[in-house]
Amino acid sequence: MAGSRRNTVTGARGRTARLGGIALAGLLAAALTGCGAAARDDDAPAAADGGGGAYPVTVATSQGEVTVESAPERVVALGFSSADELISLGVAPVKVAVDPDTLAENAPWLVDPLTEAAGGDLASVADPSLVTADGSPDLEAIATAAPDLIIAEVYQVPDRAAFDRLNAIAPTITPDTDAFNPDWDERLLSTAAAVDRTERARELIAELEEEFAAAGAEVPGIGDRTYQWVRADDNGYVFGNGSLFELFGMRPADNQDNTQTAAALSLENTGDLDADLLAVWAQTEERQAELEADPLFRELPSVRNGTVYFAGLDFANAINSPAPISLRWLRDELSPVVGALA
Numbered sequence: 001m002a003g004s005r006r007n008t009v010t011g012a013r014g015r016t017a018r019l020g021g022i023a024l025a026g027l028l029a030a031a032l033t034g035c036g037a038a039a040r041d042d043d044a045p046a047a048a049d050g051g052g053g054a055y056p057v058t059v060a061t062s063q064g065e066v067t068v069e070s071a072p073e074r075v076v077a078l079g080f081s082s083a084d085e086l087i088s089l090g091v092a093p094v095k096v097a098v099d100p101d102t103l104a105e106n107a108p109w110l111v112d113p114l115t116e117a118a119g120g121d122l123a124s125v126a127d128p129s130l131v132t133a134d135g136s137p138d139l140e141a142i143a144t145a146a147p148d149l150i151i152a153e154v155y156q157v158p159d160r161a162a163f164d165r166l167n168a169i170a171p172t173i174t175p176d177t178d179a180f181n182p183d184w185d186e187r188l189l190s191t192a193a194a195v196d197r198t199e200r201a202r203e204l205i206a207e208l209e210e211e212f213a214a215a216g217a218e219v220p221g222i223g224d225r226t227y228q229w230v231r232a233d234d235n236g237y238v239f240g241n242g243s244l245f246e247l248f249g250m251r252p253a254d255n256q257d258n259t260q261t262a263a264a265l266s267l268e269n270t271g272d273l274d275a276d277l278l279a280v281w282a283q284t285e286e287r288q289a290e291l292e293a294d295p296l297f298r299e300l301p302s303v304r305n306g307t308v309y310f311a312g313l314d315f316a317n318a319i320n321s322p323a324p325i326s327l328r329w330l331r332d333e334l335s336p337v338v339g340a341l342a
Helices: 023-032 082-087 108-117 139-144 160-167 184-194 196-216 242-248 267-272 284-291 313-320 326-339
Strands: 057-061 063-066 073-078 149-151 226-234 234-238 277-281 308-313
Touching: 023 313, 023 326, 057 184, 063 234, 073 082, 082 108, 082 149, 082 184, 108 313, 139 160, 184 196, 184 308, 196 284, 196 326, 226 284, 242 326, 277 313, 277 326, 308 313, 308 326, 313 326
Parallel strands: 073 149, 226 277, 277 308
Antiparallel strands: 057 063, 226 234
């Protein structure tokens, strides 16, 4: 722990999330944990160097304000979204709470950027021991990594006591919200403030919004096209937060529940999945086959028009906690089905 560091914590406030995934995806992402490849075009990610020399900096977090006294040199990311943000901002984390053996399955967009940030040795940075099976921080393992800054997920510090334990190891940054899935731009700006990369974060936000809008503009009348995003369970469909599709210029279907609080849609009401574009996470190949054989499902407008997208776990993880690299991966994944709306 750096002797010059001081952690200052005051009151917190919350906001609702705009971007997120289906709740189960978040739990899976936590359990399994843990834009172009790099945010800067002219160099590889490096340890945070303080940018304009703004330190000390005070960052508003979900549990109050935290002061980072000096430019961090050992940044630990407690999830692949936090790692995505850091790398996109040009900062190489020293440890990331991901399993190198399953990263390609769970977050394929991060494999190459994280390997590059690790100097070619992914295993030296990817460390699943930093979190427990449910995604909670393992304080002993994190302390062993000797961080001088920790970028955490909101759900990993659900209360002040949990936050204080982590913050005692090193200044701990989460977005200033109590939402389970904070807005992607809010998350990015929060991380950027701690590593003095706010200007770069704003540039990335503008770039990503322009890229999605450009893809959506290829479809005449995109603003009138509707979307739905659901997880298929044994007994029906659960709506997830599909606000990502609005970056393309689309609008939610009347029953699309981005708050993730509505009751599940029963199988007998499959016909209510009547959006122009339907993204569905079937979870298994068997369930997808069942859907594709279901007469009610086969009559959906999106199925008949070729604008249904069958998501995998990687997509569910990406939309659950999007960050610049995963957002560009999502854009590339979805552009063909969005383009098919034309």
